[in-house]
Amino acid sequence: MRDVTKVYQMGEVQVHALRGVSVDLKVGGFTVLLGPSGSGKSTLLNILGGLDVPTSGQVLYRGQDLTRADEGELTQYRRRRVGFVFQFYNLIPSLTARENVELVTEISEDPLPAQEALDIQRVAIARAIAKRPDILLCDEPTGALDITTGIQVLEALERVNREYGATTAIITHNAAIATIADRVISLADGRISQQRVNGTRAAASTIEW
Numbered sequence: 001m002r003d004v005t006k007v008y009q010m011g012e013v014q015v016h017a018l019r020g021v022s023v024d025l026k027v028g029g030f031t032v033l034l035g036p037s038g039s040g041k042s043t044l045l046n047i048l049g050g051l052d053v054p055t056s057g058q059v060l061y062r063g064q065d066l067t068r069a070d071e072g073e074l075t076q077y078r079r080r081r082v083g084f085v086f087q088f089y090n091l092i093p094s095l096t097a098r099e100n101v102e103l104v105t106e107i108s109e110d111p112l113p114a115q116e117a118l119d120i121q122r123v124a125i126a127r128a129i130a131k132r133p134d135i136l137l138c139d140e141p142t143g144a145l146d147i148t149t150g151i152q153v154l155e156a157l158e159r160v161n162r163e164y165g166a167t168t169a170i171i172t173h174n175a176a177i178a179t180i181a182d183r184v185i186s187l188a189d190g191r192i193s194q195q196r197v198n199g200t201r202a203a204a205s206t207i208e209w
């Protein structure tokens with residue numbers, strides 16, 4: 001992502017959600033995005049995942065300029081390359097766990113068997129990884145969970161990153177979670193306020209909050 005800005009027009013008011021952000025996600029890396037409410041984390045993640053488009057700047061995926069892609073190309077990018085996990089999971093309650101995962105495997109070119117994805121744990125994660133995404137984007141995946149369940153979710157994400165090599169980025173308010181990443185990007189008021197590299201990554205099972 002190069003010099004990305006995002007301005008939302010709310011009637012007369014302009015909201016500057018991102019004010020010139022450049023980010024590189026390393027292939028196979030594990031990045032945590034930290035920052036207070038309203039700092040632009042979700043906007044950044046949604047643009048990386050092709051769910052939203054920037055007002056200016058460029059988003060490049062392996063040389064493909066997503067900011068020049070048409071709706072169909074963006075849909076292909078989201079469908080083939082990106083797995084999403086949201087805080088409230090966006091699962092379909094009337095379907096079984098397997099059926100929620102099969103929604104994805106049925107439209108993917110080279111999916112995991114639904115059961116293999118489910119064995120990793122947690123339906124929302126199973127659904128996100130079932131397509132074997134290159135990029136796994138998670139918006140507050142532990143936000144609504146107690147600590148024990150939150151750590152299980154982080155362990156599952158850690159495993160997906162390690163075993164399937166998915167380039168992973170997680171949004172959190174929780175600074176303790178940053179220790180499991182290899183890179184931590186802090187946002188404040190639509191800008192990157194700090195970036196750091198963790199020399200060693202903590203195992204999700206060892207963190208506390």
Ligand SMILES: Nc1ncnc2c1ncn2[C@@H]1O[C@H](COP(=O)(O)OP(=O)(O)OP(=O)(O)O)[C@@H](O)[C@H]1O
Binds near residue numbers: 008016037040044
């Ligand atoms: N669709 C939208 N329309 C108008 N304003 C928006 C929209 N989405 C986000 N914003 C505004 O953009 C700014 C950044 O929001 P964003 O959701 O990216 O922040 P965040 O860091 O993810 O916050 P949170 O941790 O509360 O989810 C906020 O001021 C927010 O109100």
